[in-house]
Amino acid sequence: MKPNRRLFPSVLVLVMLAFTATVALAADPLPSWKDGPAKQAIVNFVAKVTKTGSPDFVPPDERIATFDNDGTLWAEQPMYFQLFFALDRVKELAPQHPEWKTKEPFASLLKGDVKGALAGGEHAILEIVMATHAGMTTQEFETIVANWIATAKHPRFKRPLTECVYQPMLELLAYLRGNGFKTFIVSGGGIEFMRPWTEKVYGIPPEQVVGSSIQTKYEMRQGKPVLVRLPKIDFIDDKAGKPVGINSHIGRRPVAAFGNSDGDRQMLEWTQGGGGARLLMLVHHDDAKREYAYGPESKIGTFSDALMAEAKTSGWTVISMKDDWKTVFAFEMKK
C-alpha cells in the first residue's frame, strides 16, 4: 500500500488529542478535597469497582450512586431552602387570602415570625406546604420554582442558592459520572421543587431525581391535558422512605450513597445491605467559620450520636467539612 500523505494531518490531530487526554487524566479530579481518608476512600472505591477483572468490579449498568440533597449537595441552614420558597409564596399569595392575617400558621409567617409559625409542628408545616405547593398544574409549579430559584439568595452568604452548593460534591458527582456511574438525588425535599434546576446545577436530569411528592390528577382543561397538584401527600422520601423511594424509582440497589443526617441512615444501610464493594459517606457539618457547625442538637439535618456510632461500626466514612474540604461552596470558585 502506498502511504497517503493527506492522512498525516489527521494523524497529528489524533496524537495531540491522545496527549491532551493523558494530561487530563493525570490532573486531580477532586481538587477541592484535601488529601486524607475521605478522598482516599473515594478514589480507592472507584479504582476497584471500575477495574476489569477485579473481584470488586461492578458493571457500568449497576454503578448507581444516590445523593441526599439538603446538607449533602447544598446547604440547609439557617433553614431548608424549600422553606424559604414556601415563605416567599405565602407573602406573594397573602393578598388573595385576607383570612391569613388571623389564621395560624400564616399569621405568624406574615409577621416574619417563622419560629412561631412552626410551633404548630407537623400540622403547621403541612398547612404551609399545601397552601404554597398545591392547587396549580405541574407546568405552572415548574415555572413558579424556576422563577423563584433564579433570584433567591442566601441570607448569610448573599449568593444565589444554586451557588450555595458544595464544590467538593460537584467534583465528586462529575468524577463518578466520568467513571460510568449514574448519579441520583434521593431527598426528603419535594421532587418537583428540585427537578426544575438539578440538571443545570448538578448535571442530574429530572428522571434521576427522587423526592417527596404530593398527588397529581390528570385533567383536560380547555382541550389541553394538565396534571393538577392536589393538596394531598403522596410519598415522604425520608428515613425508612428512602429505600422505598430508591426501589420505586431506580429499581436496583445503589453501590454508593451519600448523606448527612439521621434521615439518610436507612439509605446507607440499604445500599450496604446489597453486599460487595460499597462507598458510604456522611457529610459532617463541623465548620462554623466557612459554613455551619451542627450535630445531635440540631432540628435540621440532625447528626445524632447514634448515627455517628453506626457510621463507626458499619465502616461508613464521615466527611469533616472543616478537615476534608479545601473549598466549601461553588461560589468561592467565582471570587
Add this chain to the structure above:
Amino acid sequence: MKPNRRLFPSVLVLVMLAFTATVALAADPLPSWKDGPAKQAIVNFVAKVTKTGSPDFVPPDERIATFDNDGTLWAEQPMYFQLFFALDRVKELAPQHPEWKTKEPFASLLKGDVKGALAGGEHAILEIVMATHAGMTTQEFETIVANWIATAKHPRFKRPLTECVYQPMLELLAYLRGNGFKTFIVSGGGIEFMRPWTEKVYGIPPEQVVGSSIQTKYEMRQGKPVLVRLPKIDFIDDKAGKPVGINSHIGRRPVAAFGNSDGDRQMLEWTQGGGGARLLMLVHHDDAKREYAYGPESKIGTFSDALMAEAKTSGWTVISMKDDWKTVFAFEMKK
C-alpha cells in the same frame, strides 16, 4: 515533519472503521417494517428532531420515548402474561393454602377455570394479585419472577414469553436509542414483575420502567435490611394514571409515545400536549394469522372505536400489524 511509518497500521484501522460505520448507517435500521406510512412517520420524525438547526430539533436530554408493554412490546393474548404468572404461583402456593380448595377465586383457578375465577371482577383479580405478589421481600420476588420467566412458554406459539416480543418494536427501540433517545416502559403491568427481564429483552434498564405497584415497607430482618411487599395497592399505572406515572418517574414530557389500547389514550394525549414535533403511534392487532385480531370487543387491550376516531382527529399513526410488519415476533428471526 518526517512521516512516522509505525503510525500507518493505526491509520488503516481507522479507515476501515470509518468504512464499516458508513455501511452500517446505510443499512435499513427497521428491516422488519414494510415501507409505508407507519415506517415513514418514524423515519421522518427522527430525522427532523435530530437535525441541528431544524425548527423541530429536540436536544438529546429531552428525547424521551415511552412504550406501553402488553400488546405494544410483547403479546397480551390469550391473556396478560402476568396473569399466567399469577396462575402458576397459585398452583405452587396451593399446598400451603388448603382453604383455597373451597374459596373463590382460588377454587376455580385450581380447577383450571380461569373465566370462572375472573367472574368475581376487580375484587377477584385483587385477591389473586395480593396472594401471589405480596408477602415476600422485593429480592425474593425478583428471584421468583426471574425463575418463572426463564421457563414460561406461550400456549399457542410454544416459545418462551420473552421471545413473544415484537421484532419491529425491538428495532424501533434500538433505532430511537441510536438517535439519542432514552426509552421508557410505561405499563399497567407490575413494575417489579417487569424489571427483572426488561434490560435483557428490550435493553431498558430497571430505572426506566414505570408500572403499577404495591406498597413496600423497610424492615431489618436478622440484621439485614429488606423491603417487604405489602398486600396494598400503591399505584395503578393505567389510563389517566399513565401521565401521573410519567410525571412521577420521568419528570418531563415524552416527545414520542407508543401504545395499543384505550389504556394508552391519556399517555398519548399528554405527550402530544407538550407541543412541538411529536410521534404518537398505536399498534392495531389485526393479524389473526400471525398473532391475534381484536379490537373494540376485546376485554384485553381494547381498541375502541372512540380511540380510532381520536387517532384520526389527532394525527396519531395506527400501525397495522398485518400491513406494516414483515416480521411479527422476535422468535421468527431464530427459525
